[in-house]
């Protein structure tokens with residue numbers, strides 16, 4: 001993994017940028033044969049299903065693929081043949097023979113395609129390049145003020161995408177697209193940020209201008225939702241039907257996956273869990289209202305409350321140090337916040353009855369003093385003991401996790417996982433149905 005820390009001063013002036021752009025036009029924008037047809041083929045529902053089954057199995061025979069997908073053997077063979085030609089699937093070791101000819105096994109080549117993932121913050125962006133297994137190939141940070149300045153964001157995204165692809169040294173023809181995650185309400189079909197209180201943006205077009213400038217597909221999604229997509233693609237939730245990702249940190253967010261699809265709500269604002277008011281007239285929240293959960297138990301609230309007890313402002317690093325030292329004021333504040341958050345989560349568990357809860361985000365670095373009371377409340381405060389059977393996982397948090405989440409957005413869209421921004425999600429059936437198989441077979445042959 002490459003990690004480059006950059007500062008704003010690293011960005012070239014406009015004139016040298018233009019020269020860079022001209023060079024990158026040749027690298028990115030003016031590719032001789034954009035793999036449009038291949039991308040649309042990958043979005044075929046049965047192709048997506050087979051790729052997912054191969055990924056989950058690690059290696060699998062054609063016969064077993066046909067059995068699990070409930071597609072006909074000729075359909076499986078035809079799709080596999082095409083995926084072999086494209087280099088997405090490779091033939092690997094043979095299974096132990098029980099007499100007769102041993103079957104050839106198939107695996108997905110993680111280096112068959114690459115995706116760019118970008119997490120936007122108020123003070124800049126983190127950009128990664130990942131392979132198909134969501135492993136990081138290159139990563140970099142760039143600091144530039146983005147609050148209230150979407151024009152700067154678009155320029156920075158383009159610049160950083162070109163820079164990270166050069167650092168990763170992946171062939172442009174293998175780049176499947178760019179995924180962008182940010183806090184706010186996102187209209188995913190158009191790639192428009194309808195509203196972000198963190199960035200102070202309203203109705204900002206992101207996907208379309210970036211597609212035009214970079215010549216690559218671009219998808220935009222709420223950052224908390226990208227964490228749920230990442231868990232589904234390459235994390236702890238790969239086989240889960242109904243699960244929640246709870247992100248704790250500066251913000252408190254919830255990614256909701258129901259029946260293997262991300263729940264986004266009518267206006268894309270589903271899951272704004274941190275802005276449920278839990279104490280009317282309580283502390284002012286960044287959203288402008290009072291007493292939101294986030295304003296009670298988010299990182300800012302913890303630092304403020306510990307600071308009040310200590311008589312001075314407490315930074316994030318100091319908060320972590322106080323926890324390490326076992327400072328009683330810090331431990332009390334964090335324990336109390338964990339209980340309050342846990343109760344709110346328990347209520348959501350009672351509402352949705354998921355099978356799995358994944359706790360992630362920067363706040364997990366506070367460790368057991370914060371996590372244990374959350375888990376206890378979930379175990380003890382749910383209706384009919386729903387929380388007792390619930391599987392709870394705490395994610396090891398890395399700085400790049402948000403950007404990797406944004407990268408998996410491209411993987412989901414490229415390989416047509418459930419919830420991809422496409423009508424086909426409506427007919428996705430894990431067991432396969434005859435009607436969807438017929439439709440897909442036709443489009444595969446015609447495509």
Ligand SMILES: [Zn+2]
Nearest residue numbers: 275285287292
């Ligand atoms: Zn709020």
